[in-house]
Amino acid sequence: MPAPLLVTFVASGAGDRRIDRIEAVRGTGLEHAACLAVVEGTRGDGPAGVRWNLRGVTSSLGYTTETERRILVARQPELGRPQATKAALIPIRKREEWWALAQDKRRAILELRSQHISTGVKNLPAVARRLIHCRDLGEPFDFLTWFEYAPEDADAFEELVGRLRETEEWSYVEREVDVRVMRGTSTSSPSRA
């Protein structure tokens, strides 16, 4: 795993992904915009007319065991597959009660009782995923979760998201927004600045 990579999601009038919808799942939503751009490596303030931007870093694995890591590495696809024209940006913030728990208590809720990791594995290799950490950066969310999938895998992805939202872990989520985007004719992977 490389050193933390800064990733910024920029919502504005321009960008290579069109925003289909923005849904406030829990708490305050995000302002609507026409397009979303994914910028790696710089602050990525983007073009003029930015409605919002969210940034964070790829980081080390907070809960995943070595056994789970091996399964993920073997089965999860790379970002930027040409056929994965659909994507979801789901920013999440958890309550202070969650962060006050010791590490083993959080792991027990996340995997033993909520099957977060094993549920995600069931959707591999259809859904490519990236977890971006932003709690330590003073951002409005704790995580920015990003998923890329092909139109024919959309139903399976909806089922995955629905199952996770019913878990004990999700009772700790106090803010969640669901941003769905569709790539245009371009099949390029996220730009690296």
Add this chain to the structure above:
Amino acid sequence: MPAPLLVTFVASGAGDRRIDRIEAVRGTGLEHAACLAVVEGTRGDGPAGVRWNLRGVTSSLGYTTETERRILVARQPELGRPQATKAALIPIRKREEWWALAQDKRRAILELRSQHISTGVKNLPAVARRLIHCRDLGEPFDFLTWFEYAPEDADAFEELVGRLRETEEWSYVEREVDVRVMRGTSTSSPSRA
């Protein structure tokens, strides 16, 4: 535990703690300065003539179990005790190999094989501690560790630091600097901006 608190250590010609020595334990050291100030809550760029500053955030517990957390909460003293006139700032960066390990592997090295948490517990309540995370912030170190102790506990503290440096965990440390400071006549706790 409150939301992440930004903490900045500012080395310059002014500040309520006098720097006794700065030792490069592993890798590149830090420039010498006369004084160190601890600033909470803002970027804390400090007075003119800043030699260096290091910032990070208090964060959730990365490895501590609930059992260990209860012991720590029961035994660890608050920061800012009047008698704890000595302090150490020990910034640490670990190799990429460490961060590439799954969470259970890092926990096994840190506690099962290196007794990091239990070694620290042995020095309670003599040494007050604060762990500041900065890897996700793009800072030159991964952690800023901060310890406050009374002069009569200095030998016990040196023994603690020496034991940790001999552990398997420490073989993953690629940069470490040891900054020792002494408080002046003031007995105030760190300033909150």
